[in-house]
Amino acid sequence: METKFSFQKGRMVPVPSRAIVPDRDLDQAPALECIHLGIDFGGLKAVDDFNLTIGRTEIAGLIGPNGAGKTTVFNLLTKVYEPTRGTVLVNGQDTHGKSVAQVNRMGVARTFQNIRLFDTMSVLDNVKVGLHNSHPYTALEGVVRAPRFWIREKEFDDRARELLDIFDMGKLAGERAGSLPYGAQRRLEIVRALATDPKLLLLDEPAAGMNPSETAELMENIVKIRDTFDIAIMLIEHDMSLVMNICEGICVLSFGKVIAKGTAEEIQNNETVIEAYLGRQKEGSDGR
Numbered sequence: 001m002e003t004k005f006s007f008q009k010g011r012m013v014p015v016p017s018r019a020i021v022p023d024r025d026l027d028q029a030p031a032l033e034c035i036h037l038g039i040d041f042g043g044l045k046a047v048d049d050f051n052l053t054i055g056r057t058e059i060a061g062l063i064g065p066n067g068a069g070k071t072t073v074f075n076l077l078t079k080v081y082e083p084t085r086g087t088v089l090v091n092g093q094d095t096h097g098k099s100v101a102q103v104n105r106m107g108v109a110r111t112f113q114n115i116r117l118f119d120t121m122s123v124l125d126n127v128k129v130g131l132h133n134s135h136p137y138t139a140l141e142g143v144v145r146a147p148r149f150w151i152r153e154k155e156f157d158d159r160a161r162e163l164l165d166i167f168d169m170g171k172l173a174g175e176r177a178g179s180l181p182y183g184a185q186r187r188l189e190i191v192r193a194l195a196t197d198p199k200l201l202l203l204d205e206p207a208a209g210m211n212p213s214e215t216a217e218l219m220e221n222i223v224k225i226r227d228t229f230d231i232a233i234m235l236i237e238h239d240m241s242l243v244m245n246i247c248e249g250i251c252v253l254s255f256g257k258v259i260a261k262g263t264a265e266e267i268q269n270n271e272t273v274i275e276a277y278l279g280r281q282k283e284g285s286d287g288r
């Protein structure tokens, strides 16, 4: 089925580092800057000399064949892995030495290739986990359950319902997360990530397992998230209709190295990319 979704992308313009960002983001520090980032696993340079700049409200794509290093980049940005070399700046701030939780509080949130919800908890409580991450209680508040604790619990409840409503999921608040259909679980993961109040949202294969109409709805939701929260979004995706439709800047990885960066049009016409990735995609169904 053809997706009918389309939206107006920003004009991509160069910044002093020669990266390109949407022109509307020029007056703000980029959401993300990776400078000569790399990680080795034994003798394998899983990611090497990775340079990327993402504008404050850009929707960016990270694509490449299986094993190219895409998820490893997300693991580096979220401090699951400590880089072997290079620098990551989030909103202009160096993430060197920060923990997973600290980088989350600096504004980086993610979803995973394989859904990682708390299956036995309610939909509402899954979202509240995200809120608690970004607004932790002091040990004393948690233990004595002071009045402030209950006031904040009520605030978290209200905020979690507000966030669920954005995706029309308010009515599912009391359901067990594990009982939701697949597409709704994927949406819930995104809502939970949004609850941590990110400035940069990383989505790892958000359309995996979705049919074309679910993918079209997801595209609208990604654009809606960007517009509602005014944040940057970077996604890893094998579904090229999604990437080419909504990503403003696209970065292509192959064997851990960036082989091309540019707009959808530039990437689709790039000979190296066609040879390393897109050409193979045309032959197969989804490039795997």
Ligand SMILES: Nc1ncnc2c1ncn2[C@@H]1O[C@H](COP(=O)(O)OP(=O)(O)OP(=O)(O)O)[C@@H](O)[C@H]1O
Pocket (backbone or CB within 6 Å): 041, 046, 064, 065, 066, 067, 068, 069, 070, 071, 072, 073
């Ligand atoms: N913890 C690790 N230890 C050793 N090697 C690893 C580790 N994590 C990733 N790798 C290797 O790094 C390379 C890149 O893997 P990565 O999962 O980042 O690729 P990918 O582009 O996300 O692939 P896919 O599209 O299949 O998800 C692979 O060769 C992988 O085996």
